[in-house]
Amino acid sequence: MTAPVPVVDAHLVVHHPGFTVETRFQVASGHVLALLGPNGAGKSTVLRALAGLLPAQGHLRVDGVDLLSVPAERRPVGFVFQDFLLFPHLTVVENVAFGPRCQGMPARQARRLALDLLTDMGVAEYARARPRTLSGGQQQRVALARALATRPRLLLLDEPMAALDADTRMSVRAMLRCRLTAFSGATVLVTHDPLDAMVLADRVLVLEDGVSVQEGTPGDVARRPRTDYVARLVGVNLYRGRAAGTRVQLAGPHGSAVALTVASPHDGEVFAAFPPHAVALYRERPHGSPRNTWLLTVDGVERFGPHVRVRLSGAVEVNADITAAALADLSLRPGDRVWAAVKATEVECYPV
Numbered sequence: 001m002t003a004p005v006p007v008v009d010a011h012l013v014v015h016h017p018g019f020t021v022e023t024r025f026q027v028a029s030g031h032v033l034a035l036l037g038p039n040g041a042g043k044s045t046v047l048r049a050l051a052g053l054l055p056a057q058g059h060l061r062v063d064g065v066d067l068l069s070v071p072a073e074r075r076p077v078g079f080v081f082q083d084f085l086l087f088p089h090l091t092v093v094e095n096v097a098f099g100p101r102c103q104g105m106p107a108r109q110a111r112r113l114a115l116d117l118l119t120d121m122g123v124a125e126y127a128r129a130r131p132r133t134l135s136g137g138q139q140q141r142v143a144l145a146r147a148l149a150t151r152p153r154l155l156l157l158d159e160p161m162a163a164l165d166a167d168t169r170m171s172v173r174a175m176l177r178c179r180l181t182a183f184s185g186a187t188v189l190v191t192h193d194p195l196d197a198m199v200l201a202d203r204v205l206v207l208e209d210g211v212s213v214q215e216g217t218p219g220d221v222a223r224r225p226r227t228d229y230v231a232r233l234v235g236v237n238l239y240r241g242r243a244a245g246t247r248v249q250l251a252g253p254h255g256s257a258v259a260l261t262v263a264s265p266h267d268g269e270v271f272a273a274f275p276p277h278a279v280a281l282y283r284e285r286p287h288g289s290p291r292n293t294w295l296l297t298v299d300g301v302e303r304f305g306p307h308v309r310v311r312l313s314g315a316v317e318v319n320a321d322i323t324a325a326a327l328a329d330l331s332l333r334p335g336d337r338v339w340a341a342v343k344a345t346e347v348e349c350y351p352v
């Protein structure tokens, strides 16, 4: 199978006073790239450079044509902003028809196109309403219809779910997934929310401090984080160490060394990661299949969804997710000593 032809091939360098953002990526036809990263990492800077709202160096090829010197209004780019930015004085259908009209489409045809798109998004019944009379989820659909109306090849979504409440977010996320799959151009999505990235994106690019620190499929990024930020975001215990066969020597706190057994042999500098639900806790030292056991101290216990997250420290720092029933059986309190065990087969090990 040949790789899909990229719609977008970008190498962008943007200088702010005292801060530079540099990133390279490709996005294939029909694919979504999520830009994930902490506050101030440079995500919006990349999005604004793609839209032509900020000058950038490097290249931005869309369907093979470099757009970096093309002004924003002539780029085949659609933008959905965080707070939608619909024109308040225009009706919903006029909002959507606005872009095609600016491109020279006759009024009747632009209106027809706008109504078709609003029908696609399931909001045609609000065509004659003003945007402010619509709910956040409905405005989001109108904003997406407006962005698609100019037939962009590159669609930019800036935190498209940030202004929505949790319930609306879920239905809009499902709608977006469906619409983006049908879109033949490329989509770049900025988000803080790993769930958005996991559900909506084909690939994830993590930006920290203006540089790309990791790129991969959502599954790969979630299973094999490469920085503490990504590990925290996806809720995984992450360590770095030196492997020799199935033994990985971790650098523990205060210069101590801790060994971790993994299932498949490696050599050299590696990351080792395992999810909190892979950690079992015992009052007595456990025995059995190849596993890693550490006697650790309970630092804290907090509710985490349907589970309880136990924060442990000692030779290693570990988060463990256990059931409320298991917590009651163990009767754990901060300061208690407890055995933590992780099977070797539960540890993902991968080169640095």
Ligand SMILES: Nc1ncnc2c1ncn2[C@@H]1O[C@H](COP(=O)(O)OP(=O)(O)OP(=O)(O)O)[C@@H](O)[C@H]1O
Pocket (backbone or CB within 6 Å): 016, 017, 019, 037, 038, 039, 040, 041, 042, 043, 044, 045, 046
């Ligand atoms: N116009 C500007 N002039 C100077 N510095 C800027 C400008 N815009 C952004 N920056 C700086 O560039 C860095 C990246 O900002 P950017 O808004 O791209 O980050 P972000 O990842 O989108 O953050 P957030 O998630 O908080 O929106 C920040 O340190 C910011 O202060």
